[in-house]
Amino acid sequence: MARRRGSARSAPQSPAVQRVNYKQLSHPYAPQKALSEEGVQKVHDTALRTLEELGVRILHEEARKIFERAGARVDHDSQFVYIGRDMVEAALKTAPRSFLYKGARPEFDADLSTGRMVFSPGAGCPNVTDRTRGRRPGSLETYIETTKLHQSFDVIHVLAPSAEPQDIPTHLRHYETMRVQLTLSEKPIWVYSRGKPQTIESFEMIALGRGLSDQEFEDNIWCKTVINTNSPRQIDVPMAQGIIDFAKAKQLLVITPFCLAGAMAPISIAGALMLQHAETLTGITLAQLVRPGAPVMYGGFSSNVDMKSGAPAFGTPEHIKLSIGTGQMARHLNFPFRSAAGSAGVTEDMQSAGENHMGLWAQLQANTTLTLHAAGWLEGGLTFGYEKFINDVEALQVIAELNHPVEEDANSIGFDAVAEVEPGGHFFATTQTMDRYRNAFYDPLVADLDNFGTWQENGSIPSEDRATKIWQQVLADYQPPANSGDIAERIDPYIANHKAAGGAEIVMG
């Protein structure tokens, strides 16, 4: 779905000659700088020194042994691994720099190459909220709803667990999240790395659902997992296991230190970037040691904490600078990269709208390849908001429209149009306007352009409440993909058998 849908406005739909394919976007503007070129080099060098001299604690024995076999100094008692710069540089030689993250059909593929602009919805929240049902823990019902919302907006490019179905026991949860993704959406799929059994079963369900042979599965990227290091300088068991399992299967790893300046990272911008860089390089190196050429993406998710409360802040000046700096560090190594927008505000209001706009524009300045938490994220990730999601999708659509270039032909430069109109007149009836009015401008999703009087007559409804009608209508209109039933027939016996066998416990390390 593109642009307006289910709006409360009664005006007729434009004929919708869509100018921009919201499914495939590129960055409209050049990347900006937060660090000098010399600063980038110093951050990189200091990160290498950190890995070499201070080391990283890796709680997973097999991962330590992989580093050890490759020549790293390892202290198994303290679990410290000291990674030399030669090892990092070798990994950077084998790591690929472009990823085609596949959906069910090519139109849904997410091309994660430098310069591309891919949006992922708010993810990882324990709670959801909407203005009719209130704030509550995520459930299978809300997981299904949010997946339908993600499928319904073209500007949401990949799936993400906006809120997990917490009413499903953890040893069975991956069956449900995979079934929902495969049967209700055609967009690229996420997997949580919570131990080898769940990861391998997820791979198997994807291959079954997408109808892939083992070779076809390995030849392309069908899913991704986000590896959050335990900043500072630590990688736990499930994260290390995830790196190993995904690298072996050639599925996409997104290495993402969560470096909140002042809490899990130095309070300085350059320091948080340095630690993030060191940790990302650790993940990239491990993945390349497991399997040279494994698809692994540079990731950053750095903001600051509020020094009064210790709470994470988003949309701050520091978040903006850290995002731009992350882009510089990734480009220094020629990687596409992930970063994130999002809001710290707890409700759908001007604060949370403003925070996400700041965060999204930070990603535009950074030329972020994959922007996580682009829509719907509240409370620094503790709650996914349905109305927040709709209002944020408006922002994403406005940004998407920047992919439509300014036309510079003679008709567009408009001498003839201007010649048609008397001074002080209007252009509503010019030939140029009549030719172009249907799709000259972006048609908003939730923004109301009525005047005050009409708005008041319509009930004085702010955008937060207009958004309620929109998500309700989108869910009411939702249709599953045509082959949804076939996919269910393929994966349901697998799921039933594995449930009968007791499911797969998660491994938290």
Added chain:
Amino acid sequence: MARRRGSARSAPQSPAVQRVNYKQLSHPYAPQKALSEEGVQKVHDTALRTLEELGVRILHEEARKIFERAGARVDHDSQFVYIGRDMVEAALKTAPRSFLYKGARPEFDADLSTGRMVFSPGAGCPNVTDRTRGRRPGSLETYIETTKLHQSFDVIHVLAPSAEPQDIPTHLRHYETMRVQLTLSEKPIWVYSRGKPQTIESFEMIALGRGLSDQEFEDNIWCKTVINTNSPRQIDVPMAQGIIDFAKAKQLLVITPFCLAGAMAPISIAGALMLQHAETLTGITLAQLVRPGAPVMYGGFSSNVDMKSGAPAFGTPEHIKLSIGTGQMARHLNFPFRSAAGSAGVTEDMQSAGENHMGLWAQLQANTTLTLHAAGWLEGGLTFGYEKFINDVEALQVIAELNHPVEEDANSIGFDAVAEVEPGGHFFATTQTMDRYRNAFYDPLVADLDNFGTWQENGSIPSEDRATKIWQQVLADYQPPANSGDIAERIDPYIANHKAAGGAEIVMG
């Protein structure tokens, strides 16, 4: 006032070692492009052709004669003036390219040079609104309040008539607006060009209030006026008179076509930019014919209309592209320039927050020198919102903080800080954090970083309502400038005499 003040939060104030002087800001990022270099040249050439072949209707006889004397072809019956490119090019030779727009003291001067970032509040609204008193026409009381708000936030750099005092008759209104500006604020002053009598009296009051001789007045820029052309291709009597009066007095003209694509301008981005460029050049040329070297600023305020309702839209993709294109056209002539943010939404909600963020970031992409309507503008300029203002000031402060560079010294890059912390630990107690925590991060004005539970305990107050307490507290804390009484003593007799003589009728042409 900088940053937090009167917040509802009970946390103690930071010692506030302010890192950025909010009063003097520069653009943190390089300007972006909407047009190709060739497109810029084509728009410029077509604008010159428009002026030469299609002409401009100028309703003011003296202005037409000024053009005629300079060699332009003029048809006084139809009021058309055809401006040759030689005349435009001569004007571009004498027009200055940098303006020091003076406040009462140097710290309040607004340096309008290329690369600087100057914010002006939402202006020109017939109405005001706040969440305690509702929406109502602007009055002297609200004009005083809004001027106090503008004086109180350092990130608001110049004064503007957020809403005019409509309870004051038009022939007396300029006395009140000038008295309020001179006695309640020290920031640079605005004047409305509504006929020579009011303009000249405004100049006289400024000279009296600021204590300036005639020569001192003429040697500097003490006030500005915005000249809105009557797009397309028309300049009315008061606007032409304003150009003449301000040019003669060497006070600042901001030539601003209001080119809404699809209504008063071609529906195409390049066409709206072309018409805007032609009209701005007309104003610049007239000013230079009146007095070579007269301070005149390139202006643009172009967005699109909603093609369903005809209402102006802001924060749209078209607004963003037009802003960036305006910047390119101004830089093509080496002018600093004005543009605008603002919101079409009618209330303080996520829509209007989002629109203004989009508009502000558009100005960052454009490197706009003077951003009008930066805070508080609702309904496309029909209402100034107090809570909207406070929430928008937060956005301006976040942007202002981007003036603080990322530090790249060894301590900031943080090897020692990282070495201090065990893997999986935290940085709250590191030497670096202890040294820096007081002013490491931006301290928000209205954003609440409490968690959901605390926010709920505090009454579940969204940022729109928190903003009410903030503007009320700012007004309660407001103190007039120390010399306010002296200034009043100088201008009050002038005002009393002129009122007694009947005031000064506005001339609307």
